[in-house]
Structures are given as C-alpha cells and as structure tokens.
Amino acid sequence: MPISAQRIIKTDSVRNFGKLPGEFELSDLTRIQTESFDKFLQYDKKPDARRDQGLEAILREIFPIESYDGQYRLEYVKYELGRPRYTPTECRQLRLTYGRPFRIWLRLIKEQTIEEEVYLGDMPIMIGGGEFIINGAERVVVSQLHRSPGVDFVENHDPGERSVHSCRIIPERGSWIELVVSKKEALGVRIDQSGKFSAMTLLRAMEPENSTDTALLKLFYDVTSAKVVKSNAGEALVGNYAAEDIVFPAGHDRCGEIICECCHAITAEQAAEIAESGLKTVEVVDRPSDTLILNSVLEDATASHEEALLRIYQRLRPGNPPQLEKAIDLFKEKFFDVNRYRLGRVGRFRINRKFNQDISDDEMTLHSQDFVNSIRYLVKLRIGDASAHVDDIDNLGNRRLRTIDELAMDELRKGFLKLRRTVQERMSLKDVEEMTPRTLINPKSVSAAIEFFFGRSELSQVVDQTNPLSMLTHERRLSALGPGGLNRKRAGFEVRDVHISHYGRICPIETPEGTNIGLISSLSLFAKVDDYGFLISPYRKVEKGKVTDEIEWLRADEESEVYVSPADTPVEKGKISEDRVLARYRNDVHWVEAKEVQFIDVAPSQMVGISAGLIPFLEHDDANRALMGSNMQRQAVPLLITEAPIVGTGLEEQVPVYSGMLQRAERAGRVTYVDANVVEVEGKRYPLRKFTGLNERTCLNQTPLVEVGQRVKRDEILCDSAATQNGILALGRNVLVAFMSWEGYNFEDAIILSERLVKDDVYTSIHIDEFDVEIRETKLGREEFTRDIPNVSEKALRHLDENGIVAVGTRVVPGDILVGKVSPKAKSELTPEEKLLHAIFGRAGEDVKNESLEVPSGVEGIVTHTEKFARKMSLTEAERKAYDAEVNKAEKQGQEAISEKFLEFLSELEKTIGRHLTDDDGREIRSLGDPKAVAKFAREFEDQFDKLDFRSPQKQADARKVIKDLWPIVEDVIEEADHKINTLKRGEELQSGVLQMVKVYVASKRQISVGDKMAGRHGNKGVISKVLPEADMPYLEDGTPIDIILNPLGVPSRMNVGQILETHLGWAASKLGFRAICPVFDGCEEDVMRQYLAEAGLPEDGKSVLFDGRTGEPLEQKVTVGIIYMLKLHHLVDDKVHARATGPYSLITQQPLGGKARFGGQRFGEMEVWALEAYGAAYILQELLTVKSDDVEGRTKIYESMVKGENTLEAGTPASFDVLNNEIRGLCLNLQLEKSRV
Structure with a gap:
C-alpha cells in the first residue's frame, strides 16, 4: 500500500505545555566520549603545543629509556597520526579497524645521534558520537564509575x-x-x-x-612544660601524661632512674617523687581528650x-x-x-x-x-x-568517572612498560653499529595493548544499534563493573541504590533489571564531567532572592553545602515570589527563607536521563514501570514507515542530532547536489548509507532531507535515518487504543490487534542478515567459488551465476545455496581413465567436497546485495591489461576532479588577493589547461602557503580566511582520488590467509504477528495474542474501528497512569491537528486537557460508547479510547520459533544441546516429569527419558524398528547414568549393576 494512503495523523503545529520559560539548552550529548578521546589523542594540536596528558603523558613518562650501563639513551621527540588508509565503509566490509597510522619519532644517543620514525600500529579513531570500528564491528568504550x-x-x-x-x-x-x-x-x-x-x-x-x-x-598534642611546685607535692601534675621519660636529675641519689615512663599517666606517688627530685619543669600532655595516640606510641x-x-x-x-x-x-x-x-x-x-x-x-x-x-x-x-x-x-563526591582517555592510558601504559623492558634488553645485546631506534623497538607490545583495549576489554562493547536512542544511550552509559571496579556477585544493596547525590548527574530511573541493577546507569540530561572526573550539574545562581542568568556547574560535595531550590519554584519578574520555599541542603529537604536560596535548578527534567526524558507524563508513572519504559524504548525496532509521537516531551528533536546514525553538516554552506545516495554541501560529499544491516540486524536507510540551493548550518541534519521522521525521533506509531477486555484474549497483558495494522504495514520492519564465506589455500590445494558442486541438483543451483554467487533479487529460504564453494579432498593416485574424465569435465569431476554457504534455519528473505573481495595476485595477461586500463582511468578521473576543485578554490583566492597566481615558470595556473599539471600544482600548493606575497596585512588576513574555509574541500578531493588509486593498485586487504571473500545480504520483511512483543512508553508491555479482522474490532460512533485493545487491569496495579493521560491528550491533539509537547515534570494539567477534549468535540472524561464489530450492538459500559504511541520491540516471534527433530548431542552426556543457536531441543525437566507421573503416562515418560534423550543404543534400535515398520520401544541405559557411575568410580567406589528379573 502506498505511503500516501497510510493513516498517518497530520499535525500542522506544535503546542508546548511546559510552563517554565527559558529551558536550559542541551549541549552535545556525546561530549563525554568525544571530548575525552580528543584529550587523549590531541590530534589537532602541533607536537610542541601538546599538553602533558593522554598519549603524550605516557610517552613522556616512559621515555627516555637508558641502557643498564647508562651508555645509550633513547629519547622521545614527538608522535604523529597519519591519514586513515581505509574508509569506514571499507573497514566494515573487510573486517578491518578504522584507525590512523601511529608513528613516533625517537632519538638514539650514542657516539653518533640517530633520529628515526617508528611505526607502532594503527590507533583506532572515533566516528559519530563515540563509536570505533574494530575488526569490522562498531564498538563503544563505556565510561567507568569507580571509587575516587x-x-x-x-x-x-x-x-x-x-x-x-x-x-x-x-x-x-x-x-x-x-x-x-x-x-x-x-x-x-x-x-x-x-x-x-x-x-x-x-x-x-x-x-x-x-x-x-x-x-x-x-x-598530635599540645605538649607543655609544667612547673614543678614542691609545696603541694606536685598535685597539679596528677592525671597528666608524660611526654618523655621523666628521670631523676644529676646530683640526685637516684640519678638516671625513671620516675614516669613516656606516654603514661602521672600518679600521685610519681608526682610526689617529681616534686622531691629537684626538677624545675617536666614535659607533659595536659589531660588529653583522647588517649589514642598515647596508647599507639x-x-x-x-x-x-x-x-x-x-x-x-x-x-x-x-x-x-x-x-x-x-x-x-x-x-x-x-x-x-x-x-x-x-x-x-x-x-x-x-x-x-x-x-x-x-x-x-x-x-x-x-x-x-x-x-x-x-x-x-x-x-x-x-x-x-x-x-x-x-x-x-x-x-x-567520592566516586568519579574514568572516561576513555584514562581507561586507554592504563592499558597503553602496560604496553609501553613492556616496550621499555625489551628496549633495555636489546641495548645490552645488540652491536653498537647496528643499533637504531627501529631495531630497538618492538611495536607488537604497543599494538597488542591497543588491540586488547579496543577489541577485548570488558568496557569495550559492541554498540547497541537497534535504533538511534539505543545507540546514544549506550555512548552515555556508566558502568561500575570492569577492571578495578565492582563485582556484580559481591556488590551490595547500598552501592546499587539511588543516592541523593545522583540528582542532576545520574538518571535514577534508567538501569537494567536483573543482576546489573544499579551497577549500570546512565548520565543525566545536563550532566558533564569536570577536569578531575567528577560529575557536575548546572544551576542558576540566586542572589538575595533574585534569579540570575549566571550558570554554575557544581560537584556533588559542593552542592550539598549550598541551598538549592527546584526548577518549579515560583518566580515572578526574575525574583522568587514566595517568602518560604523548599530547598535541598546537606542531603535533606528544608523550608527556608527565599533570601537563603543560593541556586535553583535549570530545568525540571534535570534529574533524568535521555530515555526517561522521552516519556511524557513521567511524573504520573511508578518508578519501576518508568524503568521498564526507558529500557523498552531502546528495544524499539525501526519501522518501514516512521511516524513521530503526537504526544512527546520535546527531546525527540534533540536525540537524532547527536546519534551516529545520521549525517550532520560538518561546515555551514549551501547544498550543491542531492540524490538518493549522496548529499554535497559546497564540495563536501556526504555519502548516504542505503539499506545497511546494523549490529542488531535492524535496517539503516538514510534518505535526504535537504534540497539543492538550501543553506545549512553547522551540525544541521542532512538526512533521515532509521526511526526518524523529518529529523524527529520516531520509534513507533500513533494508534487508536481502547482499554477494555475482549473475550479474554487480553488476559495477562496480552494485546489484541486490528488486521489493518498488518495489511497497511503499520508495524512492518525490515531486518538484514549478513552472511560471508572465504576462500583459503589449504594443504590439499586452493578452495574455489564455483557453480559446479558435486551431488547437487540443477534446481538447487538455478539462482547461482557462473561464479557460484546468488543473484540479487532472489527470494531464499532455509537450505538454499547462497554461494557455491568446493574444497579439495585428500587426493589419491588417479587412474588414466579418471585423468581423462577430469580433463573433459573440469573441476566437477575432481574429488572435491561441497562447502557451500547455505541459508540457515529461521532466515527467509530477498538477496539485496552481494560483494566480492579478492587480493590482487597471479593475474592473467588479459586481467593485467584490464587492471592497468582501470588504474589509468582512475588516475585521469582523479586529476580532473582535483583540477576542478582547485580552480574553484583558486578563483576565490585570486579574488581576495586581487591578482593571478603563477607557477615556478611564471605561467598563470588558470592558463595551464592540462588537468594533470593543475593537479600536480594543487598537491604542492600547501607548501607554498607561507611563500605567497599578499602585499598588505588586510589581504593576508582575508586570504588566510579563504584558505581556512575552502582548502579542506580540495584536500578531501585529493585524499579521495589517492585512496581510490591505492585501493585499485593493492586490491582489498583481507585478513591473514584469506584469498577471496564473498558477502551476501538477505533482507527479510517482518509484518507484525501473533507472538510479537509490543510496548508503550510507560512500561505497559504485552504480547500479541490475536489479530482480529478490521470488521470484528469494536468501533466508535462515527464508524472508526479501534486499532489496539489493551487490558484495563494493566493500569491500576502497575500505577502507570501516564499512559491514560497520554491517551486523552493524544486523541484531542490528533483531532485538532497539533503535536503536544509535555516536558517531564512540567506537562499538561488535567483541566487544560479537558478543555482540549471539549474543543475537539470529544467527551471530557475521555470515555466513549463503543459498538461490537461483530453484532453492531453498543457495549454495556463506556470505554476509555484515545491515541497512544506504541512500539514494536525486537523480541520478534520469527526469531524465537524453533523446532528440532534430530540434531547435535553433547559429547559427555549424549543429551541433545539446548537453545536455538545450537539447534537444540526443549528440556523436559523435573517438574514436567512430575506432571507425566501424575497422569500415569509411563510409556511417554520412558520414551522421553531414554531414546529421545541420551540412550544411544535405544536410539539406534528404535530407528531400525521404524525402518522395518515395527515401531517397538526397547529402552536401554541412559548415557548420563554411565557418567554418574564414572564419577562415583572417581571417588574410589566401584559401583556395579547386576541385571535380574523382577
């Protein structure tokens, strides 16, 4: 059905129900990743301008390295990161790491100083908002929350x-x-x-x-010199503590004898002896309040x-x-x-x-x-x-965040320490003359550390790419686990619990359910990380009751020492209007005078994270259900036809901007070219990703949002992506919902669906599976892609081309061949007849085995794309000529592209400086004509910048601005041309041992069906139990049939009333044609909602009379009806349906394996056995526990009996019993079975 015919609710305007003016503007939501990685690499700074942090700090700490005898010294000069050798797309295709070559300059001081550049491997670089492409997979390094x-x-x-x-x-x-x-x-x-x-x-x-x-x-104490008074026998000293050994002085009969030892209390007898001893003063501690130190000494x-x-x-x-x-x-x-x-x-x-x-x-x-x-x-x-x-x-205030720069530093430091040890060992072993920085350095220790950290570290995780929200929240995730962190088994309740200091820093709602609850959390909307790694939150300063525009960022310990009022504190004309207001102070809430308030929150949504901030009427939901709602939004599958929510919170426009799934303009400018595959903004090309499979098998299809001639700002969205509509986050669809029971089919949160949603592809999604197969050189010979596969019918090969690769557009089902591949078997000496047959029939006649790539069970769809990659090696003469022609053509096209862009740049520069530029021979560049000559000059132009004669400081400043704005475009074209030629010359860089690789992409269209999981944004989840014909669905008075029926009992006990308010406002907004914005804790009030319902001509209580679709009779009671935003989650029934007849068995127990991934069986457990025992189903039970499980002999016998048509059961001894027997024997108990007739 065409999209135009879809029932998408039209909204002409936006109405914001937020009552608080001047909402604090959201900054870059991925800055926690991007800023920390920039700090680590300092890529845009010149070597001499780099600060002592990140990679630079490690290198300065490790170097200089001196030999054990102190004769030789290896010094660090600088490091450099080159241009990436591959594009992100090539890295995804070829399973490579997207990074820059990491080189360091070292100086070896011996008799003669040698300075050399050493390559230490590739340093992964960040794309989007915090992802890295590591071995072809997109990963993110999660920040770690640990004890400071x-x-x-x-x-x-x-x-x-x-x-x-x-x-x-x-x-x-x-x-x-x-x-x-x-x-x-x-x-x-x-x-x-x-x-x-x-x-x-x-x-x-x-x-x-x-x-x-x-x-x-x-x-620790005030030690005083106490005067000794003879008259009262030194009573004043009693109770004091001796600060040194008090001894009889010289000239006394008991000279040198100790009266009172140091740190002991002076008794009355000792005081009398001191008074008689003739001592004038003694060092004492005067009656200390605590004797801890004295006892310790x-x-x-x-x-x-x-x-x-x-x-x-x-x-x-x-x-x-x-x-x-x-x-x-x-x-x-x-x-x-x-x-x-x-x-x-x-x-x-x-x-x-x-x-x-x-x-x-x-x-x-x-x-x-x-x-x-x-x-x-x-x-x-x-x-x-x-x-x-x-x-x-x-x-x-006592826990801090370790972002990617610090985590990477720790791992790289270990690699460089290994490097230092190997350098020192080599210095003592190597001959002086052969010694150079390159011979001393073993780059593997550093490259292995880089590879381990980004590829296998516990905090380096594959990005959740279900939708833009899941990707963004993954980048902002905080984990208390990982190296040096907590252990989920030992972490107690206190460390998992919500703490008052989380306010405005960590979202109190968004955390996983299960063992990780409280240990994995998410950053609040406005939170940032300060220079020390502590989380800080913004507050408006209040001076004598007047709210200023000054923003201060406070740490948790600083916030606890000041009075902070909430954002909804009444303010009129910039002053707090009430005498006494609520304020937080020292982890508690107090009523205080308005003049005592020092700060005020910047927004009501300050305390929540992104996912929770997307839930309208969050303040009316129980926290447990809000937690589920936050988590389930991240599981929403991008739909074929997207629709923004009619009731939102205002964050829907912000989230896609910072998601890595969209293209943003890197520079402001005018759009010069647009088609389905590319957007060009003043020479800068932005290729769009079309029907690409992501990590979670969801489909990313970018479509342009801009037109030729349109001016765009920096960071403006250029295209729509998965789950966005006109740049607004669109995770689900607005559907007409009724809260009522229907024939018991919505028992236990089950959902009843109208067939219209299936027929109109309302909840249809596309999922893309990627399959690959490789050719390697084996001991017996080379494997081969071919259509000639032994013992396979022509019908099974009908969709393969001459190279054995499936044709694009083919509909495939489980068992179909995607790529034909044969590999050689062990060869024996051939007879002359066999040699003749092989000469006539080619490879098919050889002794080869079939290793073709087939469609696995559970996958059905259409082949959308195939890719073949090969190394450039052992070309024939014809292939060599075709290859040379292709390289020449690419070089010519590259020169023309460079020449065109450079002349455009030159035109602007010459306008600015008011004269024509010439080459070394005095010829005008414009008059050269030959693209090859112009391209050659363009490549050398960067070195000529400083030699240009501008003739006036003003012209020099203007020219430098032109160069700064336009030269990067020329650089991009030069880089693109060079990259294309280099790729052609060297062929694809496949993994070690791989000669060729074929990738096949299969797209499957998933319509919504019984068994799929759906959810709203309030934690109201359920499984579809029945799809009703549209005619059978209850309908409104005007004949509009309901789309979804939900169980009304799912609301009271769950206490997520937000869904009901959303239903009412959504209905009114859809009738009046506007998008409603209800910010968190600042949404639409009930009175206003009633007014809008009345304005739309709807019942004020949101309840309507519904008619039974089958009989046409009105239902007995009025039903709550309205528009609610429902999501389809990635728990799809098609991915869970699984059946097994025969399959793999466990090696030890001989029982069938478990799980769909291993093609396993369903476990018939203890409780199921009890059920059959209760029914007395002895033969079924015997069959299940023996031949259908681990009775190997019995399996063979029952198969034989089936072949003969007898169908008799002869149960034997289960293999797991033998395992138990052997375990008992391992304990030195010999258990023997004696068979006897009973």
Whole structure:
C-alpha cells in the first residue's frame, strides 16, 4: 500500500505545555566520549603545543629509556597520526579497524645521534558520537564509575560494641593504606592485605625527625612544660601524661632512674617523687581528650627511624633477612616512587581539600603531612568534633568517572612498560653499529595493548544499534563493573541504590533489571564531567532572592553545602515570589527563607536521563514501570514507515542530532547536489548509507532531507535515518487504543490487534542478515567459488551465476545455496581413465567436497546485495591489461576532479588577493589547461602557503580566511582520488590467509504477528495474542474501528497512569491537528486537557460508547479510547520459533544441546516429569527419558524398528547414568549393576 494512503495523523503545529520559560539548552550529548578521546589523542594540536596528558603523558613518562650501563639513551621527540588508509565503509566490509597510522619519532644517543620514525600500529579513531570500528564491528568504550583516589573515613558499627572509626588512603596507582583502631584503643595500619602493625611505626619510617616518642606526641598534642611546685607535692601534675621519660636529675641519689615512663599517666606517688627530685619543669600532655595516640606510641615496638624501616620490611617481605639498605629501598619504592605509587591529580586534590592543606598539586606521592592529618582527623571523629564527619562512599563526591582517555592510558601504559623492558634488553645485546631506534623497538607490545583495549576489554562493547536512542544511550552509559571496579556477585544493596547525590548527574530511573541493577546507569540530561572526573550539574545562581542568568556547574560535595531550590519554584519578574520555599541542603529537604536560596535548578527534567526524558507524563508513572519504559524504548525496532509521537516531551528533536546514525553538516554552506545516495554541501560529499544491516540486524536507510540551493548550518541534519521522521525521533506509531477486555484474549497483558495494522504495514520492519564465506589455500590445494558442486541438483543451483554467487533479487529460504564453494579432498593416485574424465569435465569431476554457504534455519528473505573481495595476485595477461586500463582511468578521473576543485578554490583566492597566481615558470595556473599539471600544482600548493606575497596585512588576513574555509574541500578531493588509486593498485586487504571473500545480504520483511512483543512508553508491555479482522474490532460512533485493545487491569496495579493521560491528550491533539509537547515534570494539567477534549468535540472524561464489530450492538459500559504511541520491540516471534527433530548431542552426556543457536531441543525437566507421573503416562515418560534423550543404543534400535515398520520401544541405559557411575568410580567406589528379573 502506498505511503500516501497510510493513516498517518497530520499535525500542522506544535503546542508546548511546559510552563517554565527559558529551558536550559542541551549541549552535545556525546561530549563525554568525544571530548575525552580528543584529550587523549590531541590530534589537532602541533607536537610542541601538546599538553602533558593522554598519549603524550605516557610517552613522556616512559621515555627516555637508558641502557643498564647508562651508555645509550633513547629519547622521545614527538608522535604523529597519519591519514586513515581505509574508509569506514571499507573497514566494515573487510573486517578491518578504522584507525590512523601511529608513528613516533625517537632519538638514539650514542657516539653518533640517530633520529628515526617508528611505526607502532594503527590507533583506532572515533566516528559519530563515540563509536570505533574494530575488526569490522562498531564498538563503544563505556565510561567507568569507580571509587575516587584520596582519603575516606568510615565508621563501623559492631553489634553490642562501641563504633570503630577507620580510614583508607587510596592512591591512583600503588598500595592502599588502611588505618584502624584496635580493641586495645591503639592505632594500627595495614598496607594492602599485609598484617597489621602500629601506625606510629609507619610515621617513624616516613621522616627521621618524627622518630622519637616526644616528637610523635608533639605532632598530635599540645605538649607543655609544667612547673614543678614542691609545696603541694606536685598535685597539679596528677592525671597528666608524660611526654618523655621523666628521670631523676644529676646530683640526685637516684640519678638516671625513671620516675614516669613516656606516654603514661602521672600518679600521685610519681608526682610526689617529681616534686622531691629537684626538677624545675617536666614535659607533659595536659589531660588529653583522647588517649589514642598515647596508647599507639606505647603499643609501638620500635623506637627509631631505622627500627621502623626494618619492622615494615619484615611485614612486607616476611621470608627475607632484614637489611637496612633493602628496607630503605623498599619503603621508598612503595610510597615515594611516582612510577609505583601515585595519588594522581584527583587524589592530591581530594586530600588537600579534606585537610585544608597547601601541598603542591604536582606532589603525586604520599607526604608525611597527609598521614599525620589523617590521624588527626580520625581523632576528631572519635571525640565528636563538629568539623569532622565520616565519608559516604556512595556519594558522587567520592566516586568519579574514568572516561576513555584514562581507561586507554592504563592499558597503553602496560604496553609501553613492556616496550621499555625489551628496549633495555636489546641495548645490552645488540652491536653498537647496528643499533637504531627501529631495531630497538618492538611495536607488537604497543599494538597488542591497543588491540586488547579496543577489541577485548570488558568496557569495550559492541554498540547497541537497534535504533538511534539505543545507540546514544549506550555512548552515555556508566558502568561500575570492569577492571578495578565492582563485582556484580559481591556488590551490595547500598552501592546499587539511588543516592541523593545522583540528582542532576545520574538518571535514577534508567538501569537494567536483573543482576546489573544499579551497577549500570546512565548520565543525566545536563550532566558533564569536570577536569578531575567528577560529575557536575548546572544551576542558576540566586542572589538575595533574585534569579540570575549566571550558570554554575557544581560537584556533588559542593552542592550539598549550598541551598538549592527546584526548577518549579515560583518566580515572578526574575525574583522568587514566595517568602518560604523548599530547598535541598546537606542531603535533606528544608523550608527556608527565599533570601537563603543560593541556586535553583535549570530545568525540571534535570534529574533524568535521555530515555526517561522521552516519556511524557513521567511524573504520573511508578518508578519501576518508568524503568521498564526507558529500557523498552531502546528495544524499539525501526519501522518501514516512521511516524513521530503526537504526544512527546520535546527531546525527540534533540536525540537524532547527536546519534551516529545520521549525517550532520560538518561546515555551514549551501547544498550543491542531492540524490538518493549522496548529499554535497559546497564540495563536501556526504555519502548516504542505503539499506545497511546494523549490529542488531535492524535496517539503516538514510534518505535526504535537504534540497539543492538550501543553506545549512553547522551540525544541521542532512538526512533521515532509521526511526526518524523529518529529523524527529520516531520509534513507533500513533494508534487508536481502547482499554477494555475482549473475550479474554487480553488476559495477562496480552494485546489484541486490528488486521489493518498488518495489511497497511503499520508495524512492518525490515531486518538484514549478513552472511560471508572465504576462500583459503589449504594443504590439499586452493578452495574455489564455483557453480559446479558435486551431488547437487540443477534446481538447487538455478539462482547461482557462473561464479557460484546468488543473484540479487532472489527470494531464499532455509537450505538454499547462497554461494557455491568446493574444497579439495585428500587426493589419491588417479587412474588414466579418471585423468581423462577430469580433463573433459573440469573441476566437477575432481574429488572435491561441497562447502557451500547455505541459508540457515529461521532466515527467509530477498538477496539485496552481494560483494566480492579478492587480493590482487597471479593475474592473467588479459586481467593485467584490464587492471592497468582501470588504474589509468582512475588516475585521469582523479586529476580532473582535483583540477576542478582547485580552480574553484583558486578563483576565490585570486579574488581576495586581487591578482593571478603563477607557477615556478611564471605561467598563470588558470592558463595551464592540462588537468594533470593543475593537479600536480594543487598537491604542492600547501607548501607554498607561507611563500605567497599578499602585499598588505588586510589581504593576508582575508586570504588566510579563504584558505581556512575552502582548502579542506580540495584536500578531501585529493585524499579521495589517492585512496581510490591505492585501493585499485593493492586490491582489498583481507585478513591473514584469506584469498577471496564473498558477502551476501538477505533482507527479510517482518509484518507484525501473533507472538510479537509490543510496548508503550510507560512500561505497559504485552504480547500479541490475536489479530482480529478490521470488521470484528469494536468501533466508535462515527464508524472508526479501534486499532489496539489493551487490558484495563494493566493500569491500576502497575500505577502507570501516564499512559491514560497520554491517551486523552493524544486523541484531542490528533483531532485538532497539533503535536503536544509535555516536558517531564512540567506537562499538561488535567483541566487544560479537558478543555482540549471539549474543543475537539470529544467527551471530557475521555470515555466513549463503543459498538461490537461483530453484532453492531453498543457495549454495556463506556470505554476509555484515545491515541497512544506504541512500539514494536525486537523480541520478534520469527526469531524465537524453533523446532528440532534430530540434531547435535553433547559429547559427555549424549543429551541433545539446548537453545536455538545450537539447534537444540526443549528440556523436559523435573517438574514436567512430575506432571507425566501424575497422569500415569509411563510409556511417554520412558520414551522421553531414554531414546529421545541420551540412550544411544535405544536410539539406534528404535530407528531400525521404524525402518522395518515395527515401531517397538526397547529402552536401554541412559548415557548420563554411565557418567554418574564414572564419577562415583572417581571417588574410589566401584559401583556395579547386576541385571535380574523382577
């Protein structure tokens, strides 16, 4: 049926029901990926202008590399990323990685300095909004949410005991230090998982000046010199603690004898002795509020810096004999070597902020001051100091994001460390004269690290390309799993739960159901990542009750310390209109004076992510159903005929812009050419992807949206793609829905459909399957694509061409041959007769086996496209001539294209500078005439930029602007021409060992049918149970039949009332011909909705009298009817239908395999056995548990009996019983079966 005849609801205008003005504008939704990768590569910066970050930081850290004897030194000069050798399309076709050649310049210093360029492999580059093409598949690197480096304080509550505080110093790289209070009220420390020892030991080891007991006490207490008063026998000293050993002075009878040991409380007797001793003053700690440090010093078994170092060495290296030099080296290596212990910028920033200390931000190792302040803070917590508080480790102020730049740095650093070791080894082995940077460097260690990170890392995932929304949300996904992250089996409830600090940073709704709930999350709409990796959210500044236009981005910890009001706070003429308003402060909500408010949210939708932000009336849905609605929108299959939602939230226009499925204008300009395959904007070509199969087998077909002569802005959409209509996201269709029961067919959320939706292809989608087959050189000879396949009928070969490849347009079903392929069998000596037959009949007469590519079960469709790729090798004379002619033709066409574009560029440049440009011989370029000469000059022109004589600064500035705007277009044409010629010359680059490859694309048209899953945007999902003829569907008074019948019982218990409101407003909007925009938390109110229903001539309560389509009688009660946006999900019945007669068996148990992918059977489990036992179906049960499962002998016997026509069952022993028997024998129990008649 033509699209024009489709019942697509016409909307002439858009009405926005949002009441809050000046919605904050969305920035690039994929910036979390693009900006971080730009920071990693710094591709657009000159080598000398690159900052010490990303790839540059790794290279500066690893180099220079010195030989073990210090004679040779390899220095890093710069790195460069060349032009990609293949286009993204070629990489997808040939299973290659789309990247730039990564080269570094190195300088080897020996007797004679050598500087050389070394190739280290290809560095993958980003396409679209964050995807990479790795081995032909599009992948994305998901950002990781992890515990931030720094210092964290926690309180552990043991039942029945006093709460115990502890502290962890977490570095970016290196050993964790944990401070814990023991039961003896002393402070202990653990380094990683080592045994506990005194914290004072570590403090003594850090600095020699802190090695005495008195020095340690002075760090934490006010040590005073107390005067000794004889008159009251030193009573004032009682209760104080000795800050040093108090001894009898010289001249006393007991000279040198200790009166009171350091860290002990002075008793009345000791005070009297001190008074009599003749001492004038003693060093004491005056009645401390907490004795933790005193107890810790007492518990410490060491007394000096050296003893402390040896003690730590014994703890960390228990089996080694203690040596002071080794102990010093180990301690320095563990905490003061920046290569092994690094707090990182974030760790240093957090520690400095926590303790208000002024240690330099460049100090990346642990400072003794950090450790001292940690102990002081722990003491403050113990005594209940108001300025100290324990840290919430789930707060986003203590968790940060590791984006692609940081994740890639970690993996590449490992590769470069391997490289450094191999270089040092080669320096010691190689001859001096042969030594060059290229001979020293083994690029495999770096290229393997790149390949592992982008291809096999846990956080590198195949992009979900079901629709543009699923692709965009995948790029914005955050994961707490992955290397150095959490384990889904051990992660508790707290870390998964929604936290108040998530507000405006992480969507509280969008997360998977199941084991990953709370561990995988999504970025909120306006959230960004700051320089330290913390998530920040925008807020408008409020000054004395006046809302300003100034936007401030706050971290979670900064936000908790200020008063922030919600976006719907009443504001009139820029001032908060009420005296008291709600505000968030320190993880709670308070009523506060308007003048106390410091910030206000920028938009009501600030707290949700993209998927949740697309649900109209989200505020009326239960969170669990909103979660399902968010997730199911990502599963919506792009339909053949797209239609934007009649009730939306306003985000539908934004999502496609940032999706990688559309073409956006890279530069502003005028459209110069448009057809179905390409759009050209002032020389820049944008090829459109036609009927391309994506990762999820959905179909991408880009159609142009612009016309010739139209002016486009930068980043403007040039074409429609899958699931978009005129650049607006269109995941489903607007359909007329009634909430009523119908003959019990919509029991348990089942859906009843009108046949019209099938007949008019309303929910029809196209799915594309890709099949490929390769030719390789085997030990027995080369495989071959051919039509001559042994033992195959001519009927089976009817659709193959002379090369054995299926013709485009062929309808294929399971078992059909797509590509004919034969491979040689083991050869034996041929008789003369056989040789004669082979000479006459060719390959078909040879001993070959059939290895053709056939259509697998479950696939049926039309061949839309075939592609053949081959290496250029062993060409015949005729092929060689044809190949040379093709290369010459391509070179000529390339020169003409370059000449044309260059002359256009030249014309603009000459207009600007007011004169004609000439070549070295003084001839005008325009008058050369020969495209070859012009193209040659064009290639050399870039080097002439700086030599041009502009004659005035103004003309120079104007010319540079022309060059900046137009030269890239000429560069693109030169690159395209060179690429085409190079591809022709070298042939396709297939994978190792592959000589030829054929790809066949089969498109299948899926009409909606019983068993398919559908859903609305509110989590209202269901499976189609019946497709009714249009005439049998209930109809309205004007004769309009209903499209879909939903179960009304699916609403009350699920509490997703948003679907009912959408139904009402959608009906009114469709009648009045407008698109309704209802932003999240700021949508259409019920009173307004009633007005629109009345204006449209519809019942105000949204309920209508329906008539039974079969009898024409009105139904007893009124029914809620309206327009709702329904999606078809990718859980299609055609992909799930599966049957097995005979198939593969498990090797050990001899039972049939499971699952459709392995052509397995249906498991007849324990509960099913009980059911048959209950019915007494003994023979059926015996058959199922033996011959239909794992009784190998029985299988053979029953087949024989069937052949003979006897159909008798002789059940034997199941193979799994033998497996059990062998397991028992493995436990040294010999189990023997004795057969006896019962």
